[in-house]
Amino acid sequence: MTIKLREGAPGARLLGLGAYRPRRRVTNDELSQVMETNDEWIRTRVGIAERRWAAEDETLVEMAVAAGGKALAASGLSPDQVDLVVVASASLRAPIPGIGPQVAHRLGVPRPGSFDLNAGCAGFCYAIGVAADAIRTGSARHAIVVGVERLTDVTDLNDRATAVIFADGAGAAVLGPSDEPEIGPVVWGSDGDQYNAIEIAAGSSTMTMAGQAVYRWATTKLTDTLVEAMDAAGVGPQDIDVFAPHQANLRIVESMTKRLGFGERTVVARDIVQAGNTSAASIPLALTALLESGEAKSGDLALVLGFGAGLTFAGQVFRLP
Structure with missing residues (x-):
């Protein structure tokens, strides 16, 4: 007997985007007060003028839910229309459990396929590729993809080589089926x-x-x-x-x-x-x-x-x- 496969959509597309930026702005001048650096040095080497650092209450889950909720609202979908949630992050402090199921639950998505993905800074693009392929193969119809980081949790704030660069925040996208492909191959x-x-x-x-x-x-x-x-x-x-x-x-x-x-x-x-x-x-x-x-x-x-x-x-x- 031949195993039956689901039939997916001809293509996939983005339906909505959302973002969350932590409340605290940290300027180069502020960093120069606590480490040997200055605004000109930072701008010349990496081009950064300021960055956002998350407060204690701005957890990975909270930021992911905020960004995912905005993307969902922009898409016009209801949570029960989503059947896949992928969270890309390289800054989870605890490996088990992953935060994907928790983010999905907080967004009101009932029992979706859900997992975390760690491909470093490439994580969002990896997750878009996975979600788009899932839609095309019929494994999912609508997906939420979130990229979320609290890099300040894993950065030595006394090391100017990294402390001046890394920051926190979350961004999300909602994907759905399309008669014409609107997401190219990864x-x-x-x-x-x-x-x-x-x-x-x-x-x-x-x-x-x-x-x-x-x-x-x-x-x-x-x-x-x-x-x-x-x-x-x-x-x-x-x-x-x-x-x-x-x-x-x-x-x-x-x-x-x-x-x-x-x-x-x-x-x-x-x-x-x-x-x-x-x-x-x-x-x-x-x-x-x-x-x-x-x-x-x-x-x-x-x-x-x-x-x-x-x-x-x-x-x-x-x-x-």
């Missing part, structure tokens, strides 16, 4: 020979990063991935309305933009300046900010790329909701 991979370039070593509670090695890898190895993502979706640089790579470092964003030859018609996300590096949350935070400001609009074609610990990377093209 192009993902890893360079495990540099697995410990970003790590929390065994027995440690804080993260270390080989900043120069990660910078060289991102600026020399990942442009090809962006080209592959566009090729897989059947589009070229001239078709891209919005470029939103992971907000790791403004110099990396500018390098990628230049190498791809994007002109003035392409809006480039630079949320790193105001939000810092929020890992798996950075891309949905950046996209939401562009839509709210009017710099991007519904129906725009976006190219995204997540990259980070592992070293993992994932890129795709999709239309904004």
Whole structure:
């Protein structure tokens, strides 16, 4: 007897985006009061002016629920129409249980498939790829994907190499079926020979990063991935309305933009300046900010790329909701 498979939708699309930014703004000048740094040093090296740090009550779950709730409201769906919830995060302090089921419950989603995903700063793009494929294969019809981080929990705030960069926040997307594909194939991979370039070593509670090695890898190895993502979706640089790579470092964003030859018609996300590096949350935070400001609009074609610990990377093209 042949095993029967479900029939999914021809394609998947984004139905809504949502974001949550912690209340506390931390400027470069504030950091200069507690460590040997200054505004010019930080802006020159990473392009950050300020970042958000979560308070005690702004937990991973609280931030994920806030962002997911906004995305759900924007989608026009009710919670009982969702059957998959994926939470991407690299900063969970307790490995068991994962927070996916708790986030789903808090959002009022009844008994969905739910799990956490850790692909570092590439987590959101990995999760979008998984959710879109689930919709196309019939394993799910509607999905919520959340990227959420409290990187201040795993950052040595006395280490200026990391303390000036990492921040907190959450961003979410709701996905659903589409007669025409509006999310291109995910192009993902890893360079495990540099697995410990970003790590929390065994027995440690804080993260270390080989900043120069990660910078060289991102600026020399990942442009090809962006080209592959566009090729897989059947589009070229001239078709891209919005470029939103992971907000790791403004110099990396500018390098990628230049190498791809994007002109003035392409809006480039630079949320790193105001939000810092929020890992798996950075891309949905950046996209939401562009839509709210009017710099991007519904129906725009976006190219995204997540990259980070592992070293993992994932890129795709999709239309904004």
